[in-house]
Amino acid sequence: MASSSQSAEEAQHAKLWSKSAHRSIPSQNDVSEAHASSIPSLDLDKIEVRMNNLEGLSNGWRSLPDQVKVRFEEKYGRIATLMQVKVQIPALKAMLSVWNSKYGVFSFNDIDTVPTMEEYQTLLGIPYSLQNRIYLHLEHRQTWKRLAHMLGTPPEEVKSKETAKGNTHGWYWTYLQKWLDQCLREKQWDQASVALALGIYGLILFPGPLGIITCNAVEVFWTVERQQINPIPAILAETLLTLTYCRQQGKGSLKCCSQLLYLWIISHMCPVETKGLTWYLDQPPIKRMTRLVISLKNEQQWWERILSFNSHDYCWRKLWTSGQPVLISTGGNQSVSLIGVTGYTSYTPALVMRQFGSTQSVINIKEYHQGRFYHELKEEEGLKMARKSWENITLMEKSPKGPSASGDYLKWRTDRDREHSHQRIQGQQPSPKRPIRGS
Known part of the structure; x- marks a missing residue:
């Protein structure tokens, strides 16, 4: 919807769900009683979505000649477009309220859905050498030496500029921006492209404390630059890890690529507004999406939009997604191990x-790992298994049959809701201003 007001149909949806939303909550509470009791209520007022100031990056991008921008995208993908994404933070908060940390999906009504590697890959178009050549977290790296090598700066200087904020080590973006500005003045386009890409990795794709390019982000970028690894699993890992952490704590800061998560949300939750992206491919979808006007503005409106869908009218698949085979498992399991910069899941x-466009089915929940953060690890056995699982990946050709669900899945989903229907919240509609219990 590109207009400033809701359509009559959408207004009717909102009216209906404002009366009956509390009856739909059991679909989100598909966890055991013990699990539910261990999760605090979610207070959206205590959820932060802090985003970096991107003015310096944007100015640098605009300073590049068009032919340099083309080469940049050929090398790094369409990551620069993320600078143009205007994120509606209430949309992220509303989606967090339906995050099911037990199964690692957004769960509402009769729908289970989550960002996938293929969707993120199609939006960003990041090239890589091999699908299973991914970022592998290793300790005891001297990141400052790698950064000095990329900057062409004496290692001693880079080491002296390293800063610590809590447990996070890195460099202030202002320090790296000086190098970018110098490259732009001297028209050293290759070096300027490296600086811009590094800034995007540190401020957008793998954000840390505001204004800091973390050692973690530098490490990922180094492997992308030198080894052409596939960074998408790490990007997705950080999305799922931060959602689970905030949901289990009932508060916290969403630390992931908010721009990419927001694009995924509107691609599925705003089918009217994004309909044209299905058919017109004169430009990559991510570039067209930055020009969309999405009128919903607050958590309540986004909440009502989410609850207006069921599995029959939910926008499951966008036809602009990649036609490549789908990665469905690593290590012979039903799950795909994801290794990020702060943990693994x-x-x-x-x-x-x-x-x-295929068939939804029941999973073996024992194979799903909610996630562990590296600073909490007392042993690395789980991380070692996650790394090893990528030696054996399973791909599936896309099905031409269209989206569906198996009978076993439908029964499992129904039983899941019925079993926990006692957890429904009686007598009130969930509100962003009230704590939300569930999932």
């Missing part, structure tokens, strides 16, 4: 196969 494509 997994997601289970079987639960969201409708997004690939």
